[in-house]
Amino acid sequence: MTTVASTPASGAAGATGATGAGSAAGGAKARPRRPSGERNALLGWSVANLVIVALSLVPLLWLVSLSFKTPDSISDGRFLPRHWTFENYRGIFAESLFTRALLNSLGIALISTVLAVVLGSMAAYAIARLDFPGKGLLVGLALLIAMFPQISLVSPMFNLWRQTGIFDTWIGLIIPYLTFSLPLAIYTLSAFFREIPWDLEKAAQVDGATPWQAFLRVIAPLAAPGMVTTAILVFIFCWNDFLFAISLTSTERSRTVPAAIAFFTGASEFAQPIGSIAAAAVVITIPIIIFVLLFQRRIVAGLTSGAVKG
Amino acid sequence: MQTVTAGEVGSGTQRPAPATPPNGKAKAKAKAKAKAKLSAGARAERRLGWALCAPAVVVILAVTGYPIGYAIYLSLRRYDLRFPDDSKFVGLSNYGTVLTSSLWWQALAVTVIIAAISVAIQFVLGMALALAMHRALVGRGLIRTVILIPYGIVTVVAAFGWRYAWTPDTGYLSHLFGDSAPLSSQVWGISVIILAEVWKTTPFMALLLLAGLALVPEELLRAAKVDGATAWQRLTRIMLPLMKPAILVALLFRMLDAFRIFDSIYVLTAGAYDTRSVSILGYDNLFTALNLGVGSSLSVLIFLVVALVAFVFVKGFGTAAPGRESRR
Numbered sequence: 001m002t003t004v005a006s007t008p009a010s011g012a013a014g015a016t017g018a019t020g021a022g023s024a025a026g027g028a029k030a031r032p033r034r035p036s037g038e039r040n041a042l043l044g045w046s047v048a049n050l051v052i053v054a055l056s057l058v059p060l061l062w063l064v065s066l067s068f069k070t071p072d073s074i075s076d077g078r079f080l081p082r083h084w085t086f087e088n089y090r091g092i093f094a095e096s097l098f099t100r101a102l103l104n105s106l107g108i109a110l111i112s113t114v115l116a117v118v119l120g121s122m123a124a125y126a127i128a129r130l131d132f133p134g135k136g137l138l139v140g141l142a143l144l145i146a147m148f149p150q151i152s153l154v155s156p157m158f159n160l161w162r163q164t165g166i167f168d169t170w171i172g173l174i175i176p177y178l179t180f181s182l183p184l185a186i187y188t189l190s191a192f193f194r195e196i197p198w199d200l201e202k203a204a205q206v207d208g209a210t211p212w213q214a215f216l217r218v219i220a221p222l223a224a225p226g227m228v229t230t231a232i233l234v235f236i237f238c239w240n241d242f243l244f245a246i247s248l249t250s251t252e253r254s255r256t257v258p259a260a261i262a263f264f265t266g267a268s269e270f271a272q273p274i275g276s277i278a279a280a281a282v283v284i285t286i287p288i289i290i291f292v293l294l295f296q297r298r299i300v301a302g303l304t305s306g307a308v309k310g
Numbered sequence: 311m312q313t314v315t316a317g318e319v320g321s322g323t324q325r326p327a328p329a330t331p332p333n334g335k336a337k338a339k340a341k342a343k344a345k346a347k348l349s350a351g352a353r354a355e356r357r358l359g360w361a362l363c364a365p366a367v368v369v370i371l372a373v374t375g376y377p378i379g380y381a382i383y384l385s386l387r388r389y390d391l392r393f394p395d396d397s398k399f400v401g402l403s404n405y406g407t408v409l410t411s412s413l414w415w416q417a418l419a420v421t422v423i424i425a426a427i428s429v430a431i432q433f434v435l436g437m438a439l440a441l442a443m444h445r446a447l448v449g450r451g452l453i454r455t456v457i458l459i460p461y462g463i464v465t466v467v468a469a470f471g472w473r474y475a476w477t478p479d480t481g482y483l484s485h486l487f488g489d490s491a492p493l494s495s496q497v498w499g500i501s502v503i504i505l506a507e508v509w510k511t512t513p514f515m516a517l518l519l520l521a522g523l524a525l526v527p528e529e530l531l532r533a534a535k536v537d538g539a540t541a542w543q544r545l546t547r548i549m550l551p552l553m554k555p556a557i558l559v560a561l562l563f564r565m566l567d568a569f570r571i572f573d574s575i576y577v578l579t580a581g582a583y584d585t586r587s588v589s590i591l592g593y594d595n596l597f598t599a600l601n602l603g604v605g606s607s608l609s610v611l612i613f614l615v616v617a618l619v620a621f622v623f624v625k626g627f628g629t630a631a632p633g634r635e636s637r638r
């Protein structure tokens with residue numbers, strides 16, 4: 001874990017350079033050099049930034065610390081462990097309760113993401129490139145559906161799923177995940193696709209490329225970053241879900257990690273297995289951290305796309 | 311929408327083949343006037359557009375429209391999961407049960423309080439954060455990376471972090487306010503829930519506002535400074551008015567999201583000590599009271615409240631319905 005904890009600095013240093021080159025997300029212009037009179041202000045903002053970094057990371061580091069504490073020192077209230085142990089991690093990975101949940105989480109989130117991005121790309125292509133009545137309405141509705149109160153879907157789905165026999169199955173979670181992943185994909189992808197200079201495809205064909213080559217060599221590389229970003233965002237949202245996961249599953253068969261953590265039990269009924277929960281929490285945070293470190297700029301572009309231009 | 315629709319008629323089919331510069335906007339506009347009527351090509355384009363959207367639309371309708379319709383149907387019936395055979399049409403009486411229940415009004419009040427306070431704090435902090443990132447020449451990428459982590463982290467994980475932080479003896483924050491257990495009273499419980507919510511989603515607010523800040527011309531701020539405007543005046547008289555569209559969209563997003571708060575309350579207090587949100591109430595009704603009829607009417611009511619919030623923002627405050635064609 002120490003490696004993960006230390007990577008933000010190095011990873012972000014690289015990202016800083018990249019951001020300066022082209023912050024497409026914010027569209028910020030390169031500012032001219034500041035006169036020395038503004039150095040103090042700059043220093044002030046830098047201190048503020050340090051505070052922000054600390055506040056953002058402390059609650060996470062606390063979980064990391066808890067996950068390395070030994071059972072007898074877990075309730076000492078100290079921020080850092082006195083004795084370090086890997087026992088909590090060994091414990092959860094020895095339990096099928098956790099490993100199976102990890103598999104469920106990965107599988108369900110990946111399938112939902114692929115479905116959402118494939119269906120969403122078709123719709124977003126049409127929205128960005130073709131003209132037909134009702135497309136503005138479609139994007140607006142997609143966004144509102146993505147912001148929908150999920151509890152409203154839980155009661156009817158719970159009953160429907162029991163009647164159709166898909167309660168506590170993968171498909172029983174993939175369907176509700178589509179309710180937010182597909183609208184999110186349509187919305188984000190159509191914002192990305194609008195930025196693509198589609199005329200290049202024609203230009204390539206004029207220059208002698210076949211339609212297939214034009215698509216493969218020109219359009220696909222232009223569209224891929226938007227699709228990857230969308231896939232990451234959708235995956236994070238599916239990975240994050242808790243309400244559907246605890247409502248529409250009942251066993252290891254399809255329970256995802258966030259739901260499984262809530263059902264962890266300790267040695268006795270009343271002692272919560274804090275160490276195991278913390279370890280599991282750290283494990284499911286790792287993919288998020290990897291995504292953020294690798295794709296920080298793109299994720300920001302995806303999150304803010306459309307919202308500002310709209 | 312009408313103008314935009316006309317503006318791109320035939321753009322896919324009748325575009326002049328030679329290598330035109332990528333910015334086809336002006337060209338498309340000029341073409342709009344030339345092509346008032348729909349040609350066969352435009353009709354084909356329409357059909358293709360609908361065909362490409364059809365799978366997504368069908369799936370969305372099937373996975374959201376159908377359950378919502380079914381929820382409305384269930385909400386009009388007496389349906390107790392313990393006595394499933396005793397189900398029958400009861401009209402609006404489930405709604406009567408909910409609307410006369412103090413639990414509903416309390417949960418609604420708690421939800422509104424959590425949403426309003428957390429979004430207000432997020433807006434102020436988010437604005438400060440956005441300004442800090444906007445001004446910082448060094449470390450901007452670092453900040454953006456670091457603040458994305460709270461936003462991306464699984465809500466349940468973050469909530470456990472906060473819960474153990476405040477748990478007596480275990481947590482590093484638990485002695486902050488003496489020996490009290492903050493998660494076992496309504497006011498403190500709600501405060502911790504708001505804290506968790508603010509910590510997790512302020513970054514999102516900040517990023518939206520930062521993108522809005524980029525639209526404020528730097529020259530305008532310099533000119534104002536030369537004319538003697540204070541930093542506060544520059545913020546309130548120039549930045550905020552110019553950022554109004556971005557601010558409204560950010561607030562709408564956050565309000566709708568905060569309104570369905572569930573995960574962190576479930577982990578932090580499980581709705582005990584009167585800290586239930588409407589989502590927690592709906593969940594409890596379904597899985598503890600096992601009353602599908604009343605639970606469904608709760609679902610429908612929550613849906614209506616959220617729709618009302620969105621409506622007020624879009625119509626009342628003139629928030630640009632997000633996702634519409636960009637008007638540049």
